[in-house]
Amino acid sequence: MFYDFEKLKFHNRISLIYNDKAIGPGILRILELVKETGKLSEAYRIMGISSSKAWRIIKNAEEDLGTKLINTSSGGVGGGGSELTKEGEDFLNKYNSFTNEVDEIVKNLFDKHFGCDIIE
Amino acid sequence: MFYDFEKLKFHNRISLIYNDKAIGPGILRILELVKETGKLSEAYRIMGISSSKAWRIIKNAEEDLGTKLINTSSGGVGGGGSELTKEGEDFLNKYNSFTNEVDEIVKNLFDKHFGCDIIE
Numbered sequence: 001m002f003y004d005f006e007k008l009k010f011h012n013r014i015s016l017i018y019n020d021k022a023i024g025p026g027i028l029r030i031l032e033l034v035k036e037t038g039k040l041s042e043a044y045r046i047m048g049i050s051s052s053k054a055w056r057i058i059k060n061a062e063e064d065l066g067t068k069l070i071n072t073s074s075g076g077v078g079g080g081g082s083e084l085t086k087e088g089e090d091f092l093n094k095y096n097s098f099t100n101e102v103d104e105i106v107k108n109l110f111d112k113h114f115g116c117d118i119i120e
Numbered sequence: 121m122f123y124d125f126e127k128l129k130f131h132n133r134i135s136l137i138y139n140d141k142a143i144g145p146g147i148l149r150i151l152e153l154v155k156e157t158g159k160l161s162e163a164y165r166i167m168g169i170s171s172s173k174a175w176r177i178i179k180n181a182e183e184d185l186g187t188k189l190i191n192t193s194s195g196g197v198g199g200g201g202s203e204l205t206k207e208g209e210d211f212l213n214k215y216n217s218f219t220n221e222v223d224e225i226v227k228n229l230f231d232k233h234f235g236c237d238i239i240e
Contacts, residue, residue, distance in 0.1 A: 008137070011137060012134050013132070105229070
């Protein structure tokens with residue numbers, strides 16, 4: 001093997017497309033953070049985007065997927081909160097389990113194909 | 121499941137990095153075509169790039185990887201030809217076997233995670 005395996009890395013990116021429209025990383029990150037924090041405002045603060053941008057991302061994704069992904073209640077005791085709809089939760093879970101399994105398997109395949117053979 | 125699985129697709133892109141420098145799709149395509157056709161001129165014709173661009177891609181990749189990837193002989197009976205060096209062939213084979221296996225497995229994982237459950 002002529003190359004130094006320590007210096008060889010890979011980068012793998014998966015994107016989803018629904019009805020010919022990309023499901024961007026933005027909506028998936030928003031779903032993740034809303035699930036974690038229970039607050040949409042916290043999600044876009046962490047992501048460093050404006051509330052109007054966050055809403056646009058959500059509206060576009062909901063329109064593309066044809067379903068509501070996030071429920072938001074404003075006011076009430078303790079202020080408003082957000083939570084994923086059943087569909088939002090379902091989609092996020094599938095995406096996470098898919099990409100986590102891909103990451104792990106691709107890492108193993110990379111080692112298998114490019115890693116050091118014992119006999120060389 | 122709220123979405124129509126027929127409309128859901130994925131796109132997976134793998135890139136390799138050596139010594140913090142990207143090994144672009146260009147050099148891998150050139151290696152592939154030189155192996156197939158035995159002629160560098162045929163490789164860049166099929167790719168629709170100039171010979172100077174092809175040479176630049178090769179020189180950069182050879183410098184980055186620290187090894188010669190393609191041998192070219194000019195003239196002789198039947199004109200000149202090009203062939204992969206042992207290292208070029210080795211690297212291309214590893215890349216192809218890695219990405220082919222990734223493609224197949226990611227396709228299966230996509231079906232597994234997003235595909236239709238029988239009970240729903």
